[in-house]
Amino acid sequence: MHRKTVEETVVGVVGLGTVGEALLGLLSEAGCRVVGVDRDLDVLARVERRVKARGEGGAFDRPPPTLTADIGSLAEADLVIEAVDEDLAVKSTLLHRLHGVCAGTTVFLTTTASLPLFRLATASRRPERTVGLRLLRPPAAGGRADVVPTSLTSDDAISAARELTAALGLEPAAVEVQAGGLATGLVHAFVNRAAVMVAQGFAAAQDIDTAMRLGCGLPSGPLQLIDELGVDEVHAGLTALCERTGDARYRPAPLLSSMLDRGTLGRKSGQGFYRYDDTGRRIAAADAPRVHGGSPAAPLEHVGVLGSGTMARGIAEACAVAGFRTTLVARSPQKASASLAFIEKSLAKAVRRGKVTPAGEAQARACLTTADDMVALADCDLVIEAVAEDLLLKRSLFARLGRVCRPGALLATTTSSLPVAACTEPAGRPEDTLGLHFFNPAPVMKLVELVRTPATGERAVDVAHAFCGTLGKVAVACPDRAGFIVNHLLFPYLADAVRLLDEHAVDAADVDGAMERGFGYPMGPFTLLDSIGLDVSLAILRCLDTEFPKSGYEPPVLVEELVEQGFLGHKSGRGIRGPRERVSSGATRNG
Structure with a gap:
């Protein structure tokens, strides 16, 4: 050398x-x-x-x-x-x-x-x-x-x-200079929002990081990333961006300013959002035991899934593989038969890939039945509604579930962006209702956002936690606020990325490359938008913007125009990144 x-x-x-x-x-x-x-x-x-x-x-x-x-x-x-x-x-x-x-x-x-x-x-x-x-x-x-x-x-x-x-073992990232700077700005705004979420008491740092790692496939959660980069350096970067652009999204969260004043700078100082030992390794926090004041809850045996779309089929498959007696109810005999055929095909593929044993496939097939009448859910211990993101539709279904299901049965919605209480209120049993937001594909993705309303009972939360564990999922608890954790942080980041195309002469592929190679994200924002679907993303942004006006959720005009013109992403064969084959990764695709 x-x-x-x-x-x-x-x-x-x-x-x-x-x-x-x-x-x-x-x-x-x-x-x-x-x-x-x-x-x-x-x-x-x-x-x-x-x-x-x-x-x-x-x-x-x-x-x-x-x-x-x-x-x-x-x-x-x-x-x-x-x-x-x-x-x-x-x-x-x-x-x-x-x-x-x-x-x-x-x-x-x-x-x-x-x-x-x-x-x-x-x-x-x-x-x-x-x-x-x-x-x-x-x-x-x-x-x-x-x-x-x-x-x-x-x-x-x-x-x-x-x-x-x-x-040193460092490989070239080949990141275009302007795109690297813009990607850094996207990440700074993203982690700043996560710090605000912690300060609001909405969720603990570890829960936020777990949700973003498992839900989006990130190499580290946003609060862990702040610790890695250094609170002082993130604060300085945000301050410089705010002064240069005048954009409020870059104004450092007050929590970061107070951490800076205290000298809790992250990994470098041994204390940030997490604690670190003298070698710089993170000290694992002991998990607090879940305490339930009443008698132990009876285990679930029979799970119902209401719906026949991708998410409903995936949840039913995961339940059957875990050994639960599972009933999927569709709106017609044809939809029910098609759902059963789809799940059986998916199970066969899982066997070929070594994800499920032949014996496990046989057990799952034996556990699974389908129907086209909600009466089939009458003796279920848990019913999971997994239909389209339509508030009126969900409310009508929960009104019927409240009449059909046995007393004490838990009723859950898989909504990704609507308030859980608004969806489930017509059931008339608030203590037994909650949100279970699975991520697509449900048989594979490990995260479930477990959403409790102010009225959800402790028994329901405890039973739901145990249920998710039996499925092999990680349940992250959060209160009932539109967007929960993942969408609340993910979609303003995606909207920010789209606005870059309006504000800068930059190529979407270069920004994606900077996020993937520079920060280790499994997908850049534009590939992820194409994967989720621009129409789905637009609907989620509109819902979040209604709930939180002027908070960064305003749908970019560019997304609205692309959806109008049929550029929906992978599902339509054309999106922001142009014609492209479907990308498989650990990144979230909301159902």
Whole structure:
């Protein structure tokens, strides 16, 4: 590497915040001689504790990095990585200082994600030796990073930077520069909304993160991501975006400001939305036991599913596979027969893929029956309504369920965006009604949002939790508010992404690529919109906008125009990303 082996190469890291500390660890593991510099003595002490803890755990079989507040210790460095705050003046001043300290051959790498690289390169007084190292999230082995030169960067400086990132196990992300900045803005607005949700007491941080990971296939939940990036860096990024755009969605949540004041900065400080040990590993919180004041609830035996669409069929299949006696009721004999045939075909496919054993398939077939009259639900212990997102239709069905079903039976709606209480009120048994929002495909997706209304009884909640566990699902509890957790956070993010197409000369594919390769999301926002369906997305946005006006749910005009013209996404063969085959992933597709 630059005529030296990895072990002979001296690499400096200036700024030991979230990104700098992560780079320090990767460099040490790669075998480089590392010098970490930070002017904050508390930061140096914290990093030293973590380095020592990792060394005691056997993480290092070579000398640990040198940690110092003296920038002059970088005089012999072959490469220096600047990882200080995302501030043009701060970075420019530091690079200029490094120029006076380091040898003329030293290569500088700046970790800026959004500042003008050419300006920083000239501020260093050695633009031919200055390279951008763009990281959209803190680096880790197997992660992604782009080496970004300017027109003035020399070939050997580019080669040295690329050899270094390869030695660290970082793969090129190939993220277009403008798209990377826009993607970062989308993520900042997304995590900011999650912080507001925590501050409102709507749901706990862990429940929000679990819902977004399992419901959308994200590599980490939004609050965990804030901890990884650093509360201070997220707050600074939001502040800069708010000042530059005047857009209120970027105004840092008051909770982030108070955390910043307290010094609870996330993983780097050992305390943020979660707690971390001296090695930087998250300390798992003990789950609070569920307490039920009355006698233990009787286990469910017979489950009814009302509906014959994709979601109803998937829920019925999951119930039958779990061993529940399951009755699916459709609105006609033909719909009932078609539903049974569809589920049997799905079970056969699951056997071929090794997801269900032949014995399990036989058991599921034996457990499942269909009917076209709601009287068949009379002796069910639980009935799950899974029809279209139409409030009047759902209310009419719950009025009938209240008359048909036995006393004590639980009645649940799978609504994804309507208030549960409004759907279930006509049943006349508020203590036994709740929401069970499954995600599509129901046999596969692990998340269920368990929604309790103010009147839902503890017995109903306990029984529903146990039921979800038997299905192999993770139930995340949340109160009855339109959008619950996932849609409340997901759809303003998707709407923000669509508005980028109106506000910037950017390609949808580039933004998707930045989210997928830069942040590790399974789908970018436009691919996800095409997968969910633009018509479904428009309906959910309208519902959320009615419930929460002027809160970021306003349907973008572009989506309304596309739906009018028949651009519905994968279902119609054309969407925002153009003609495209259906994409399979862990991302949510609401039913």
